[in-house]
Amino acid sequence: MAITKCPECGHDVSTEATVCPKCGYPLKNNPEETNKQVAEYEFKVVKIRTFGRSENSLNEKLDVYFKQGWEASTMVEDPWLGGVLSPVYKIALKRKIN
Numbered sequence: 208m209a210i211t212k213c214p215e216c217g218h219d220v221s222t223e224a225t226v227c228p229k230c231g232y233p234l235k236n237n238p239e240e241t242n243k244q245v246a247e248y249e250f251k252v253v254k255i256r257t258f259g260r261s262e263n264s265l266n267e268k269l270d271v272y273f274k275q276g277w278e279a280s281t282m283v284e285d286p287w288l289g290g291v292l293s294p295v296y297k298i299a300l301k302r303k304i305n
Contacts, residue, residue, distance in 0.1 A: 247304045251277070254285075256295045265296060276302045 209222045215232035226233055253272070257264045269279065277300040285295045 248301045249304050250280075251300045253298050253300060254295055255298060256293055258293050269298070272300055278302065 210219050211222050212218070213220050213227040213230060213232055213234070215227060216230040218227055218229040220227050220229075220234065224234055255265060255268045257268070279298055280301050281299040283297045285297055
């Protein structure tokens with residue numbers, strides 16, 4: 208292991224280091240970082256009213272979004288808005304942007 212100077216701050220750094228420990232300046236390409244893809248997502252919140260407590264009616268209404276590439280990240284039942292016989296669900300959806 209040899210020691211070199213950081214071109215950014217002048218701190219002594221190992222030649223095996225990928226970043227300067229003092230200032231964070233990138234010293235050489237890290238293969239793990241180079242091959243890493245950053246996934247970007249778009250988000251949407253929808254309200255779905257169902258009649259009765261049947262899971263099928265909720266799944267049928269969500270299926271439209273799933274076919275468009277959305278996936279459900281959270282789901283909350285709002286009993287104050289819909290009541291016992293007609294619950295309303297607030298569902299947070301996300302999908303990758305590429």
